[in-house]
Amino acid sequence: MVKPTQDIPSPDFFGPDAIIYTPAQKNTFTQTWAAYGQVPSNIKHGWKLYISSSIQNYYDILTTIAPILIQHNTCFKYARSLRVLKKINSGFAAYSQIGKAIVAYLQTCNDIDSLIIALKQTLSSYSGLCPIVPHANAIGRGLPLYYRYGSYQSLEITHKATSFSDDRTNPNQYKQLGLQDPFIPHLEPVETDPDLEDFLTKYPIFEAKMQAWKGGTYLALDISKNTYTEVIVKIGSSRGIHPQDVRATGKDLINHEYLMYQKMYAAGLEQLLPNIIDFKQTPMHSILVLEKIPGQNLQHHRLTNQLSPQSLHAAANILKQIHREDFIIRDAKLDNFIQGNSPTDLRIIDLESASSIHDQPSIMTTFFFENPDIDDPIMFDHIHLIVSSLYKIDRAAQIETFKNRIIQIHNMIRSISPQNSIEAYALNMLHKFAIMHKLQNASQRTRSFSPSLQ
Incomplete structure (x- = not known):
């Protein structure tokens, strides 16, 4: 079962051979990866196995396959937080890094055949549910297992006194080295379109x-x-x-x-x-x-302290125009408004959760509200937009759990001290909505809404 509220375990969770990287090593490495085991310094390159994961299934996959890797004496590193995994899967580091949630170094493995058989069996229920790793060979059948031969410590591979650049866009570079693919007995048809x-x-x-x-x-x-x-x-x-x-x-x-x-x-x-x-x-x-609409979304402007009250007001006006035509957005948020040449030059994107106002509203939203009386779909749109401009950046950036996105409006109003003009403007708008629609506080709740975690 998916456990979206779980923290990602530290390396020592898996046993005594965990390594915590020291400050002397690259900061980007320590901020991105945690690791179990130490590849011997004399092993410069070899086969790598990539286990792909989504935000939703990462905890389960990591905690399920880590004991199998350890049992096979296989060193591995893994994304140390869901925030890091989100960046990896978005291509933030590089397109070639997408899906590489867990990287296993198979030159330390005591039995590659046994390891692959065990992982294929264990990960069969995740077939088709994880990102595809670009520029890597797939084990097949939609399994989140990919591999390539590459460097462990640098950007070069030295083989028989000849140095090659480690081309991370070439999944078959091992052929240049005259190596045989040890995964061939385990390959299954790769689903293509x-x-x-x-x-x-x-x-x-x-x-x-x-x-x-x-x-x-x-x-x-x-x-x-x-x-x-x-x-x-x-x-x-x-x-x-x-x-x-x-x-x-x-x-x-x-x-x-x-x-x-x-x-x-x-x-x-x-x-x-x-x-x-x-x-x-x-x-x-x-x-x-x-x-592709020129410009940046309003969340970008917020993160760079360039978001203005005029932009938030313009976004609310777009919602009003959409509501007049009997549509709702449902997942209205700063990320889905692109600003052009001026604060009021906006367009809205991403209509996956949108619908007619007369249809059953989508449950696929970024925020959920404990207030039982935010059931009017038009009011929901406006409050969802306002909350997206007040939600704390350090938590919003991680998008770690459903739990920390369930909002109680009165608690938000009481707990936020405006730090700038946009927060003051948004908080004032939220307060007006609470008064205008007589929103009940938590003690007055007759029911609460909790999103399905299936």
């Missing part, structure tokens, strides 16, 4: 913005015209199930988002939205290609 691959030849991807259980969001080039332009490509998989709503696959969400764009265009709201460039459904995926 030729229709997806063919479609993406028009929109080659060059950067991942996000990869998760459902698919991913990418920056790509539209090369179908004489002048190349950057576009956003959103891919939803038929095998990725949403952790909050097991009824929705990634493909379902992309199909729904495409439908919502069409409905909002038909209602005359196209000036608030990015343009649809292309859309494609295959048996395994849905792909939505959107205009």
Whole structure:
């Protein structure tokens, strides 16, 4: 079972051979990775096994496979927090690093065959539910297991007195070294989607913005015209199930988002939205290609202390325009508003949770409210937006649990001391909503809402 509220264990959780990296080593390393075991200094390169994980299943995968790695005398490192994993899976470090939640160094392994058999059996229930690792060979069957031969300590591989650059974009570099692939007996068919691959030849991807259980969001080039332009490509998989709503696959969400764009265009709201460039459904995926709107989202402006009350007011006005046409956004937040040349030059993106005001509202939101009377969908949109501008940055950046995103409005109003004009403005708006709609506080609650953690 997924345990999204669990902390990621420190290395000593797994046993006495844990190593805690010292300040003398690279800070970026100590902030990013924790490790178990020490690769001997004379082993410079070898086979690496990557175990991929999403935010939702990382704790379970790590604590399940770590004892198997230890049993096979295999040193490994792992992302030391969910915040780090989120950066890895978004391509923050590099596109080639996506999915590398756990890295095992197999030159220390006492029995590779036995290890792979055990991991395949243990991880079978996670098939198709984890990010794909680029530029690595897949074990297959959708398992979160990938491998390549590479350097353990530097950017070079020295073999028979010849040095090679460790090309992390080439999963088959071992062939240059005259090595045999020890994983061949364990490989299974890799599920491919030729229709997806063919479609993406028009929109080659060059950067991942996000990869998760459902698919991913990418920056790509539209090369179908004489002048190349950057576009956003959103891919939803038929095998990725949403952790909050097991009824929705990634493909379902992309199909729904495409439908919502069409409905909002038909209602005359196209000036608030990015343009649809292309859309494609295959048996395994849905792909939505959107205009890349110039500018940064309002969360970026908040993090860089550039968010103004005018921008938050403009975002609220966009919600009002959408509500007038009988639509709701549901997951309205700073991340989903892109600011152009001025604080009031905004457009809204990401309609996966949007719907008609008359439909059953989506449960896929960033925040949840204990207040029992925030059941009006229009009020929910506005309060969700305001809360996204007040939620503490250090916790919001980690997005660690559902629990720390369940908000009690009165507690938030009481606990926040405004640090700048935007917080003062947002807090005043929230207070007005609480008075206007006579929101009950926790002691007056007759019921509470808690999101499904399935």
